Amino acid sequence: MHTDFVAALDIGGTKIAGALVDGHGQIVVRAQRATPAQDDGETVMGAVEEVLGELTAAPEWGRATALGIGSAGPVDATAGTVSPVNVPGWRDFPLVRRVQEAAGGLPVELIGDGVAITAAEHWQGAARGHDNALCMVVSTGVGGGLVLNGQLHPGPTGNAGHIGHISVDLDGDLCPCGSRGCVERIASGPNIARRALENGWQPGPDGDTSAAAVAAAARNGDPVAVASFDRAARALAAGIAATATLVEIDIAVIGGGVGKAGDVLFTPLRKALGDYATLSFVQRLEVTPAQMGTDAGLVGAAAAALARRTDAATV
Numbered sequence: 001m002h003t004d005f006v007a008a009l010d011i012g013g014t015k016i017a018g019a020l021v022d023g024h025g026q027i028v029v030r031a032q033r034a035t036p037a038q039d040d041g042e043t044v045m046g047a048v049e050e051v052l053g054e055l056t057a058a059p060e061w062g063r064a065t066a067l068g069i070g071s072a073g074p075v076d077a078t079a080g081t082v083s084p085v086n087v088p089g090w091r092d093f094p095l096v097r098r099v100q101e102a103a104g105g106l107p108v109e110l111i112g113d114g115v116a117i118t119a120a121e122h123w124q125g126a127a128r129g130h131d132n133a134l135c136m137v138v139s140t141g142v143g144g145g146l147v148l149n150g151q152l153h154p155g156p157t158g159n160a161g162h163i164g165h166i167s168v169d170l171d172g173d174l175c176p177c178g179s180r181g182c183v184e185r186i187a188s189g190p191n192i193a194r195r196a197l198e199n200g201w202q203p204g205p206d207g208d209t210s211a212a213a214v215a216a217a218a219r220n221g222d223p224v225a226v227a228s229f230d231r232a233a234r235a236l237a238a239g240i241a242a243t244a245t246l247v248e249i250d251i252a253v254i255g256g257g258v259g260k261a262g263d264v265l266f267t268p269l270r271k272a273l274g275d276y277a278t279l280s281f282v283q284r285l286e287v288t289p290a291q292m293g294t295d296a297g298l299v300g301a302a303a304a305a306l307a308r309r310t311d312a313a314t315v
């Protein structure tokens with residue numbers, strides 16, 4: 001139905017990706033730069049402008065009607081600013097205004113990266129057809145987003161669904177966010193690896209101490225590796241169960257590097273959900289791996305831009 005395009009930016013601590021996306025979610029033009037994450041804010045913005053420069057030079061740009069940004073958070077969609085933890089040069093950085101200036105005044109929609117992934121999974125991935133969903137990214141950190149009543153629910157500032165910083169262990173370890181016992185503090189890749197090493201897990205001859213290496217060891221039956229994944233699965237299950245009990249989601253989608261661990265994660269996770277998601281209305285909750293690949297952030301940012309355009313058209 002749409003012959004127009006939307007532009008999308010996916011801004012993270014390692015790369016800044018941009019695309020022109022059609023109304024079916026197909027990427028027709030793409031551009032990318034490494035994020036100069038340790039440089040000053042203007043240098044980082046320069047990389048964003050280079051990506052936008054490639055997009056605006058494409059012949060399809062003339063038919064772009066809106067631009068969506070999915071950014072590492074925290075973001076503040078109300079103020080149009082971002083303060084990504086891994087990009088110290090950007091604190092309350094006025095990204096929406098700067099992108100709008102570089103993009104010829106197109107309407108700009110800003111959401112957090114977890115919300116963007118959720119938009120992508122709901123549009124084209126594992127949450128398609130589900131009106132109430134929680135989508136999560138479990139990798140270096142743990143992020144997420146919500147679909148409620150058939151629509152993306154970014155919340156006022158664009159961060160709703162940030163399940164990584166729900167506390168599931170009241171007296172647990174301090175989290176860098178300031179709270180204790182957060183889902184991320186237990187279930188993120190680095191924390192899975194840290195716990196395994198602390199409990200005596202030995203990496204193989206290649207010295208790989210990543211969560212993927214712990215997952216491989218768990219698959220081979222290493223009891224310490226299995227226990228570390230089991231602990232992560234329980235933290236995720238408690239967070240998912242809390243979310244389901246609060247807002248009645250019917251599916252939880254898990255992506256990111258740790259989400260790729262497969263049965264090593266999903267088998268204990270489904271079992272632990274039985275322990276925490278106990279009330280009748282959450283017992284049928286489904287947990288499934290994400291389907292979108294590395295373009296999820298771009299596709300989700302495009303979905304947010306399309307949704308905004310649709311809103312504007314109906315006002």
Ligand SMILES: [Zn+2]
Pocket residue numbers: 164165166175176177178179180182184185
């Ligand atoms: Zn936290």
